[in-house]
Amino acid sequence: MAHMGRVLILGGTAWLGRLLAEKLIDDGDDVTCLARGTAGPPPAGTTFVRADRDNPDAYAAVRDTAWDEVVELSWDPDHVAGALGALADRAAHWTLVSSVSVYASDAEPDAGETAALHEATDPADYASAKVTAEHASGAALGGRLLVVRAGLISGPGDGSDRFGYWVSRLALAGHGDVLAPVVADRFVQAIDVRDLAGWMIRAGRSGVTGVVNAVGESTPFGTLLTSAREVGGHTGALVEASPEWLAEQGVAYWAGPRSLPLWLPEDLSGFSRRSNAAFRAAGGTLRSLRHTLVDTLDDETARGLERGRRSGLDRREELELLAKL
Template sequence: MKLLILGGTRFLGRFLTETALQNGHEVTLFNRGKTEPELFPEVEKLIGDRNGDLEALRGRSWDAVIDPSGYLPWSVQESAELLTDSAGHYTFISSASVYDQLDQPDIDENHSVGKLPQERIEELKAMEPAQAIAENYGELKYLCEKEVERVFTGRSLIVRPGLIVGPFDFTDRFSYWVNRIAKGGEVLAPGRRDKEIQFIDVRDLAEWIIRMVESKVYGTYNATGPATELTMEEFLDRCKETVGDRVDIVWVEEKFLLGHEVNGWTDMPLWIPDSANMPGFLSVNIQKAMDAGLKFRPLKETILDTLKWESSRSVTEKKAGLDPAKEKAVLKDWNEKGL
């Protein structure tokens, strides 16, 4: 197949490109040429900007388009409309963040989504793109979906991943735990041991998406993992078994953490406090995707490969995870109180 990937060099896009090439497809990348432009020297690269400069895409044709880089519906609209007669299939990578009313688990593809009034959309259009995305990420992703479905009626695949993890993950949310367990010592673990969490290895997601494109599958699919329920305790124990032989995991109650200004998700990645009443966010129903062939590699492999990649990074400022000094102080207070 002739595939056009909008992006194609950063995290999921990187592995989509890699998998497509491994499967023997002819790949064209369209991006600004700013993120690791040296990657994939064997593929055709078109330089442009989906926010206003699509000239390089005109007059071309592909069997399918994969869009892992769309965040603003007005830019997704522009690219989709330009490509509607140039490709037979359009895959849009959305997000499980489109869902609202997260007070119940087992959210499937028919669950309600967050929507924006027109006046708010106009306000977002006037903002810098990064600010608009940060303020209404999920709602904008849903509007992107609707643009793709409108333009590629009956010819679109919408993928709603949860947390994507593995090598080259720039968010630091999964890798924080892998690195912290590997470092050893007393490790602060948040809240309930049996709290369910979800994530998917970027390579599993990319391989499944390429298979779906090859089969020209249409529709909307949640795509996260694992196949069966995983608790925070099971995850940390697996990290300990894999990379941390000198670790003492200390479970600290939610009320105590919040009282010490330890935040969920940023300080303690993968943890959403029970008080937020969002059990649906990390317990999404993925049966439809598994029925369509979504499979998962062993968690141990994801842990080891993430740690190996992390050891090669030169980044000193992490985007997520508890500051070591703050962790030490909270643990000291917790231990002193004998809780």
């Protein structure tokens, strides 16, 4: 496969950006990462430009290079605008990592890329800021831009601790009970970080432009739990609690401490049910849910099944809740 050539990653020290850098280096590309280095060390083999993008001169060291590919990971409108101002005319192709959070509605199952977006009114709000980033990037780059609207990202290395909660908790509980929400009619749609990074690199190489939802297969929540039980070797019971009871106990949904991750109490018929037809048509591939769960459990085990998590219940709070239920 042809090399991408000279690639600039605006980021690269965290999760997706790091994996992109590592894969590109493995393929023999010439990769520069620009970041502060606070999220992690520079990926091995890359040229690292340590810079704070709050500083207007952040791009001075990379402005004089002709880039075959620039990958923008930020959602901060000032960072995005600064990079475009300094580098848009230096890039043959530009990939902006956006998010399905830009969509105004979660009502329609199978909605595609033409669905209406949020207003770009609040720079402090993630969804609104990503819309601003898309608009600014489109205006500066026109037909050289690929907008990747990523859905929930899964797989090894996830610092948000969301997707890994279920398989790791079921493995930790073993023969014991696990607290679950009522999941009828709820869906999960996760893309493995390795499928996302692999496709972004292929798309950059072949010059894919436009807007693409990079989302996994929409999967009933119950299927995720069943697969996670199999992979985690759980033989205890899944004890279901109603949304009302969970709310009374101060259990949050979707993410964060004292939460049941990935679940929403509200029934939004289009949530986690976006179309990935454009992703497939542009060469995107998706590994099986089981494959992602197996590798996620390995990663969770290495990081410690009883570690403090950014998302989920700790086992002690879960057992207290189960006793109360």
